[in-house]
Amino acid sequence: MSFDLAFAASTIPTILSVVGTTIGVALLSCAGASILGFSLEMARRAGSIAGYAMRFAIDFIRSTPALAWLYFLYFVLPHWNVTLPALVVGILGLSIYFSGYLAEVFKAGIDAIPKGQAEAAKALGLHRSDVVFFILAPQMLRNVAAPVGNHFVSILKATPYLAVIAVPEMLGRAFDIASDTYRYAEPLTVVGIVFLLLALAIAHVVKVLERKFLGPTGR
């Protein structure tokens, strides 16, 4: 058996037909991971017992593989009578897995804001919520833009994990073709190339956006 280029080319349309699923899963997981990560970090900052619990939760998430989270949600949720579509389970799994990393990024982003900023805002008579939303949040976003962008690219590269819980995304499609034709090399190579190009393109977009929003001195 040799590598059949014509057959490889013939698999491209089938695999690309679900590129929308991949991108949709990635976008929703980015949103889920950011919201969850930010909430975890805010709860950790609250101090007291909740703070310690969140600290442990973040460390626990960071110490466990994405694959284990996907299996856990996929097999345990139905046992608790929570039946969700595999797609939703996948997005939930990636959101949880990456929330641990994003919580650390937000922590660093908030820690890096000089204390005087909040103090000055308070001294000027700004309301507490105004201090958070108009003084701290914009500066934190500037600080975290670059690392968050990198994690978003990582999330995109983690979407093929969903193939193991039978979500029909690009890797899943490639395996469908493989089991129909008994040829694994060609469809998998096609998926590999598509993902590499997609990841490089999105990494580039992230960099351009960073430069646009942070200016030439952006980190």
Added chain:
Amino acid sequence: MTIVEIFVGIFEGFRVTATVTALGVLFAVPFALIFGVAQYLSKGVLRLAVTAIIEFWRSSAVIILLFVFYYVLPVIGIQLEAITVSAVVLGLNTGGYGSQAVRAGLQALDRGQLEAALALGLSRRHALTLIELPQALTRMAPTFINQFIQLIKGTALVSLVTLTDMTFRAKEIAELEYNPVGVYTALLLAYFVVCYPVTVFGRWVEQRIGAGRGLTSEF
């Protein structure tokens, strides 16, 4: 089976998890050092070639790389054991990330370090190995430890290419008896037990380096 028995059963896979991790490190460290330094020193076409190789390993989705190498290599006549393929793919993927840390660490050094070394009569090679690399690698130590944890977690993927690691053991036990909560909780705990000590060690190193840096900047 009690959860303790399940946990012990899952840990029977620790030998494979540890072996793949250790072999992966053997590929990751040389790759990160050689390609990180090469990207730092090279110019023009050579730098382009070095960057292309790094980006291939770093920007591809590791789960797809693993499948591509597992299924494509035999087709082009290269027969390797699953454990070798896994170690090479996971190792070089981690090495790709590591190379960026090496390069960033070298670029972040004060230019005066290199200039002083050359002014004192050190050769470029000695300036690199005796002055630049030790400082860059020390400063980047926490990053390397994080990447090591990522590698450990990444080894969960080898369960998909028939290796009996901790994740594979969990799936085997799950087939023996219906206890998804016990099995997948134990699986998450198993990885936590392995990775958390490394996380704690990483924090300790980070604090030590932080303290050391503050001290040296005073002189």
